[in-house]
Amino acid sequence: MEITVNGDVLTVKEDITNIEELVQELHLEKKSLIVEHNQTILKKDKHKETAISEGDKLEIVHFVGGG
Amino acid sequence: MVNNRYHRQMLFEPIGETGQKRLQESHVVIVGVGALGSSSAEMLARAGVGTLTLIDRDYVEETNLQRQQLFSEEDVRRQTPKVIAAKKRLEVINHFTTIHAEVIDAGVDELELIVPKADVVIDATDNFDTRLIINDICQKHQKPWIYGACVASYGVTFTVLPEETPCLQCLMDHIPSDGATCDTVGIISPAVQMVVSHQVTEVLKIITGNLDTLSGKLIAFDIWKNQQMELKVASLKDDKCPSCVKKQYPHLTYQSQLKTAVLCGRNTVQIRTSAEKIIHFDEMKQHLERNKQIKLFTNPYLLSFEVDKYRVVVFRDGRTLIHGTKNVQEAKKVYYQYVG
Numbered sequence: 377m378e379i380t381v382n383g384d385v386l387t388v389k390e391d392i393t394n395i396e397e398l399v400q401e402l403h404l405e406k407k408s409l410i411v412e413h414n415q416t417i418l419k420k421d422k423h424k425e426t427a428i429s430e431g432d433k434l435e436i437v438h439f440v441g442g443g
Numbered sequence: 444m445v446n447n448r449y450h451r452q453m454l455f456e457p458i459g460e461t462g463q464k465r466l467q468e469s470h471v472v473i474v475g476v477g478a479l480g481s482s483s484a485e486m487l488a489r490a491g492v493g494t495l496t497l498i499d500r501d502y503v504e505e506t507n508l509q510r511q512q513l514f515s516e517e518d519v520r521r522q523t524p525k526v527i528a529a530k531k532r533l534e535v536i537n538h539f540t541t542i543h544a545e546v547i548d549a550g551v552d553e554l555e556l557i558v559p560k561a562d563v564v565i566d567a568t569d570n571f572d573t574r575l576i577i578n579d580i581c582q583k584h585q586k587p588w589i590y591g592a593c594v595a596s597y598g599v600t601f602t603v604l605p606e607e608t609p610c611l612q613c614l615m616d617h618i619p620s621d622g623a624t625c626d627t628v629g630i631i632s633p634a635v636q637m638v639v640s641h642q643v644t645e646v647l648k649i650i651t652g653n654l655d656t657l658s659g660k661l662i663a664f665d666i667w668k669n670q671q672m673e674l675k676v677a678s679l680k681d682d683k684c685p686s687c688v689k690k691q692y693p694h695l696t697y698q699s700q701l702k703t704a705v706l707c708g709r710n711t712v713q714i715r716t717s718a719e720k721i722i723h724f725d726e727m728k729q730h731l732e733r734n735k736q737i738k739l740f741t742n743p744y745l746l747s748f749e750v751d752k753y754r755v756v757v758f759r760d761g762r763t764l765i766h767g768t769k770n771v772q773e774a775k776k777v778y779y780q781y782v783g
Contacts, residue, residue, distance in 0.1 A: 382670040406723040408615045410661060412674050419679070420616050435672045437663040439615055441783055442594035442625045443479040443569045443638075 380433045388428075395423040399436070407438035448537075449491050462651030463491060467539075469650045470494040472561040474549050474577055476525045477501070478630065479591055480567030481513040482639040483646075484529055488537045490647065495533070496543040496557055497526040500772050510632040548772055549573050551695050554580050563646050564588040569625070570779040571618045572694075572701050572716070578603065578611040579692040589645050591638045595628050596667030598638040601676075602645045602657055609680040610687035614661065618720045619783075620761065622727030626780040627734050634666050701778075703771045706764070712774035714763045722761040731781065753777050 378387055381402070392398050395413060399405050411418045412435040413426055428434075453463045471492050473480045476499040484495055503511075503518040503525055511525075518528040526544035533542050547553050549568065558564060558580045566577055566588060574590065581588040582605050590611055591600040603610050641662055648656050661674045685691040693699055702715040716722075728746055731739050738749040747756045753767040755777060763782060765774040 382665075382668075382672055384668075384670065406619060406621055406721075406726055408617050408619050410614065410674055410676060410679070417674060417676060417678050435674055437599060437661055437672050437674055439571075439619070440592045440594045440597060440599060440623065441569065441571045441574070441619075442623075442630060443475055443477060443567050443592050 409438035475567035575694040612686040621723035622730035
């Protein structure tokens, strides 16, 4: 399945079905982050119930502490 | 001279003569004078901000010179405190700007004295503990502040306006501690400058009264991977937020702060974090392994590493021992550099 994350087209395994699984696949699950899915900002409690499908557009921003 | 030096900035229509006068009457507080703080201080001094207060507990080291633009090799040799070195350089750049240099740890008591005098606060710290204190204090005193942070080639920034935007507490679901810091995974200067460009532009808009042009977005980028993200996060304002809605200011309490204790006779400082901080042990190990100057040892209960003259032991619950110093400030510096 092809999706766009932060402007880059990614091919992800078909068994990735929701945002929570995608965040794990990208190794971002330990980050404090915010996900926008097809232009809708998702609260974290919606990550599991939000399905991903072919062609979806996501923006993922995580917080960092350096400076 | 005064009029002439700001001429090109006054030609810029949204600033003009009125905006320039406001800049000259303004007071900006910069918390942290490392890479982000050096750069924003220089831009704001050149722009003609009347008063800058610089806060930093640290002194200049050789590894700073790659990106911390106000410092020189002489500052490294003399181990000059960063704010003192910064003040000296900024006064050469623009002697019309009054610089208050505070060689202090930006804790609750210190910021309570300084933030009320500010028009805007710039976050240029290297850790979330101080950021959450800034977040609470700025809500308490109704001051706008600009979150900014970077690591490797990635940066992120957001403008927090009291009573309007979500605050940092609303946006962050937890405080991560995974050892991904400038001292483990590195940092390139363009990532710093990009964050500062956003932060300083927002400050100029606030001071000159151009509030309608503030970005209102959480902005992030990875300048190496050519990625730019902008999220409209207004919907994430949490109506139960203890900081910006309920005004309980949880990070100003004793319980939430980093606890330090000097261990008698052991040349060691113990550091305990708030329960809110989640320690990501395995990620921390991976990040520390990337810095080849660090000698790392782990077992199922703790990780231990040696760097410079220190030996640092991090237990799974986050409790950390910094061996090799009795100085709390020095220990905190090492902690934020390598543990995060």
